[in-house]
Amino acid sequence: MIDQAFIHMISGHGGNGIVSGRHEKFVPRGGPDGGDGGRGGDIIIIADGNVNTLLEFRYRRRFKATAGGRGEGANKHGKNGGDVRIRVPVGTQVWEADTDNLFADLSSQGQGIIVAKGGRGGRGNARFATSTNQYPLLAEEGEAGEELSIRLELKLLADVGIIGLPNAGKSSLLASVSAARPKVADYPFTTLEPVLGVVERFHDTFVMVDIPGLIEGASEGIGLGHDFLRHIERTRVLVHVVDGSALDPLGDLRTINRELVQFNEELAGKPQLIAINKLDIAEVRELRADLEELFAGQGGPVFFISAATHDGVDDLLNKVYEVLQETRVNDETGVAEVDMDSLPVLRPRPRREPINIRKLRDAFVVEAPRVARIAAMLDEQDWNARIQFLGHLQRTGVVKALEDAGIMPGDTVRFGSIEWEWE
Ligand SMILES: Nc1nc2c(ncn2[C@@H]2O[C@H](COP(=O)(O)OP(=O)(O)O)[C@@H](O)[C@H]2O)c(=O)[nH]1
Ligand SMILES: [Mg+2]
Structure with a gap:
């Protein structure tokens, strides 16, 4: 059974660098002091053994990291944006939405990937100072965040196994607590494929598997395929369902437990709830006190339920949840210790970005993100700032690229948001 979820995410915009500082000479501690913007928050997906299903993404599908703060005077760096950490079950695959492009297979605890890197902060004017330009008027806008849609996929593995003789009511119980609709029948051996149900409890989820009443044959290798074994290995608690109306309920319980030992010692050693x-x-209700006594000391707490009316089922599930909590893989701090600096980035941004000139009918368009980011912050009214920008274009090779593309005085040129007449 495959659990699937689509989510949409936007990483944080980088904060803008700013222009700040005194222009006058001979002023102590004067000079450019515009700080850099902070980086935008990342969106990170981390595999966490304490998360069992993707169900929560049915309620929350959009994730947005916060933007970096703008730089400030006195060389103050802007605040970094907050990262968003999305915790998914171990075994979750991260796909590009709507394609079969696999981004990551998070198969071990704590494994993660930065799916959307936050934008870098823009540089403040202090960083544009050179020996020939002591009072830079240029600063850089922060980089935009990234936006993308992904698909999460998980082959569900069971946390809880339901065992018991045929006809005890295993399938009925699973059907009554989850959206699973297993076959319920009066004849045994109706469950051939693992039937899983996702159970919601206290804003959390766990997965139950119906282990068919085939145990008698299963210890001899009949019936339970590899798929079942995978689920059984993973389960952390068993619910042993006994038909209270059977001739010998205690005998039934013991039969199954004997079979379990033969079938798989590890399975037999898992905690059981009866x-x-x-x-x-009515007759089961009448025998309740006797059964209670009879089953005391059978190795697990005893619950009386009716899968048919749901009576007592909530108490049972609460206990299941409690036992699961006690056997959690790791506490939250264990997961928080993931080394964030070593996480792979889905789409690392190049340090150097290419400069490309696109010639339109009415204008030359400079496609160079870094140039556009400086242009976005430019005070166009300030003649000095314009001169400095031109100097920057010269040093970074943009002027040459424009000339190579055949620009002439009087032509229009666009850098991101600004438009100039070429002189
Ligand atoms: N009266 C009553 N019958 C039940 C209850 N739970 C299951 N049954 C019946 O017992 C039979 C076997 O149930 P099923 O869930 O298929 O058992 P499984 O073989 O353990 O999966 C079916 O006829 C069910 O309708 C219950 O709580 N009360
Ligand atoms: Mg069944």
């Missing part, structure tokens, strides 16, 4: 089922039947 669920005596069919409490809606």
Whole structure:
């Protein structure tokens, strides 16, 4: 059974660098002091063994990291944006939405990927100072965040196994607590494929698997395929369903437990909760006190339930949840210790960006993100700032590229948001 979720994300915009500082000479501590913008927050997906399903993404599909703060005077760096950490079950695959492009396979605890890197902060004017330009009037806008849609996929693995003789009511129980609709029948051996159900409890989820009443044959290798074994290995608690209306309920419990030991020692050693089922039947209710006594000391707490009426089922599930909590893989601090600096980045941004000139009918368009980011911050009214920008274009090779593309005085040139007449 595959669990799937689509989510949309936007990483944080980088903060803008600013122009600040005194222009006058001979002023102590004068000079350019515009700080850099902070970086935008990243969106990170991390595999966490304490998350069992993708169900929560049915309620929350959009994730947005915060922007970096703008730089300030006195060389003050802007605040970095906050990262968003999305925790998914171990085994989750991260795909590009709507394609079969696999971004990451998060197969181990704590493994993660930065799916959307926050924009870098823009440089403040202090960083544009050179020996020939002591009072730079240029600063850089922060980089935009990244936006993308992904698909998460998970082959569900069970946390809880339901065991019991045929007809005990295993399938009925699973059906009554989850959206799974297993076959319920009066005859045994109806469950051939693992049937999983996702159970919601206290804003959390866990997965139950119906282990068919085939245990008698299964210890001899009949019936339970590899798929079942994978689920069984993973389960952390078993719910042992007993038909309270059977002739010998305690004998039934022991039969299954004997089979478990033969089938798989590890499975037999898992904690069990005993669920005596069919409490809606009058004779079971009458025997309740006797059964309680009879089952005491059988190695697990005893619950009386009716899968048919749901009576007692909530108490049972609460206990299941409690046991699962006790056997959590790791506490939250364990996951928080992921070394964020070593996480791979889905789409690392190039340090050097190419300069490209596109010639339109009415204008030359400079496609160079870094240039556009400086242009965006330019005070066009300030003649000195314009001169400095031109100097920057010269040093970074943009002027040459424009000339190579055949620009003539009087032509229009665009850098990001600004438009000039070429002189
Ligand atoms: N009266 C009553 N019958 C139940 C209850 N739970 C299951 N059954 C019946 O018992 C039979 C076997 O149930 P099923 O869930 O298929 O058992 P499984 O073989 O353990 O999966 C079916 O006829 C169910 O309708 C219950 O709580 N009360
Ligand atoms: Mg069944």
